[in-house]
Amino acid sequence: MKELHIDLKIEFCSLEELSDSDRSLVETACTMTTTSYAPYSHFQVGAAIRLKDGQVFRGSNQENAVFPVGLCAERTAFFAASASAPQTPPVCIAIAAQSKGVFTAHPVTPCGACRQALLEAETRFHQPIRVLLYGTEGIYIVPSIKSLLPLTFDGSELA
Ligand code: THU
Secondary structure (H helix, E strand, O other): OOOOOOOOOOEEEOHHHOOHHHHHHHHHHHHHHHHOEOOOOOEEEEEEEEEOOOOEEEEEOEOOOOHHHOEOHHHHHHHHHHHHOOOOOEEEEEEEEEEOOEEOOOOOOOOHHHHHHHHHHHHHHOOOOEEEEEEOOEEEEEOOOHHHOOOOOOOOOOO
C-alpha cells in the first residue's frame, strides 16, 4: 500500500517579531473583537484581511437568535473585501479572539466553512493567503488556506 503524506509548516513567533504590516494586521484583528456581536457564545472574534494593493478590510462575528444565521469574523471580513474590491486578491488574513473578555492564550483557527470560503479566493487568483493566528502566548503563521484544508474540493472537477 502506498502512503500520502501531507506536510504543514507553521511558524510560531511573538507580535514584536512580525513585520510592520503583519503586526498592524494582527492588531486590527484584535481591535475588531470589540465590534463582535456575540451575546450567545460570548466568544468575540475579530479578523482583518489585507489585499494585494494594501487595502485592509475588517470583520467580526455576528450572531443571531437563530444560530446558523450568524456569521464568523473571517467570512464577514472576506466578503466585505470581495464585495468592495472583487478583482483584487487577498494575500493575508489575521484572526484574534476573546473568550468572555479575555484574549485566548492559544490561537483560534478558522472553522471549516471559513477555510472553504477563503479557498475560493486562493483558487481564483492563484495566490496563497497567509494566515496570522493571534494568541497571547504567540502567533501562528500559516502559509496558505489550502495548507489548512488539504484534499480540498476546489470545483476543478465541476463540468
Ligand atoms: N467564530 C468565528 O467567528 N471564527 C472562528 O474562527 C471560530 C468561531 C465565531 C462563530 C460564533 O459566533 C462563535 O465564534 C462561537 O463559535
